[in-house]
């Protein structure tokens with residue numbers, strides 16, 4: 363692991379970057395695979411698991427509940443066992459741990475006390491906890507810290523949730539639902555659910571495990587999902603590279619006029635990050651598959667974009683950084699929900715990009731950016747891995763950008779700073 367100063371002088375691309383990179387595994391796929399393995403009716407292996415803070419927290423949570431999770435190698439083995447005992451779960455700053463673990467912890471016989479990082483107490487989880495009470499689980503509180511008391515079984519049934527703040531509320535209930543006596547019938551009541559591709563990923567993985575799921579398909583009006591009660595078959599998953607974490611690497615090609623290939627980019631995937639292909643093409647990049655993976659070549663001048671990122675909000679920080687470097691205006695819309703991510707990302711991006719000279723206006727549900735000369739300065743990350751990605755993207759194109767707490771990237775990427783520096 364490279365030791366990095368804080369703040370970290372972001373490497374500057376003084377010539378076009380030419381690189382082929384192998385990226386670590388997907389956080390979203392790894393943490394779903396771990397949860398499903400822990401509620402399955404036999405042992406399984408999660409191959410090429412992402413080794414990062416969020417996935418270590420998930421493995422630790424499942425271990426405390428009673429699963430045997432061996433994370434020693436690249437392939438993690440999970441041997442499920444009935445959940446039991448009075449335990450504590452640290453969710454850190456991982457939305458997937460805070461939202462996905464309580465519904466399966468409902469199956470335990472014992473008390474589970476949840477807490478996490480200071481900022482995590484502000485991230486919404488109340489809808490999941492209210493839903494669990496409605497499904498027969500005893501749980502107090504509406505935010506971290508909260509405590510759940512399991513009786514060994516969960517009744518399940520029908521529940522109404524307002525998932526307009528996070529798709530993870532729905533995914534969380536679906537992942538556990540097959541193990542409830544009556545399964546689960548989840549209805550959404552509220553403005554459209556963001557990040558729908560992540561629910562599609564959940565549904566696809568449940569079906570791989572032999573779970574019967576009825577879903578409305580993707581699309582803005584999606585509002586009802588049902589999971590039939592039944593066994594969860596063990597499946598050995600091979601984790602794809604994290605396509606959302608590919609954003610800064612492909613952005614490096616975009617801002618330097620160079621070429622970056624991400625190895626093993628799947629031709630078909632449920633990952634939301636696949637949308638980067640279309641977004642970068644719209645900004646003027648050449649984007650295409652090669653035998654090695656996905657290759658992106660940057661243009662002479664980056665074009666601004668008018669984009670609704672409602673489905674792919676986790677790409678917003680990297681895309682906003684690119685828009686700040688574009689030669690025409692941009693409008694990023696449909697992403698009010700990213701105010702509930704690791705930090706209020708709209709406020710943070712407006713402040714930090716603005717601090718380097720960007721002409722950026724924060725809207726209730728997005729950002730407007732117009733071309734402006736950027737300069738160096740300190741870029742704060744608010745313990746948000748994707749804010750650090752935004753900072754290094756600008757730093758590759760502009761002299762003198764210092765990224766504060768770049769180590770926060772460890773949430774989803776081991777030794778990001780060392781890896782990034784190796785590309786220059």
Ligand SMILES: O=C(O)C1=C[C@@H](OP(=O)(O)O)[C@@H](O)[C@H](O)C1
Pocket residue numbers: 389390391457458527528529530533556557560675676699
């Ligand atoms: O289920 C998942 O793995 C995720 C869902 C999305 O959350 P939101 O629906 O809260 O945006 C996404 O932004 C997050 O990074 C990962």
Ligand SMILES: C=C(OP(=O)(O)O)C(=O)O
Pocket residue numbers: 455456457458676703704748774
């Ligand atoms: C929103 C994100 O994470 P989390 O899983 O903690 O919600 C993210 O990684 O962009």
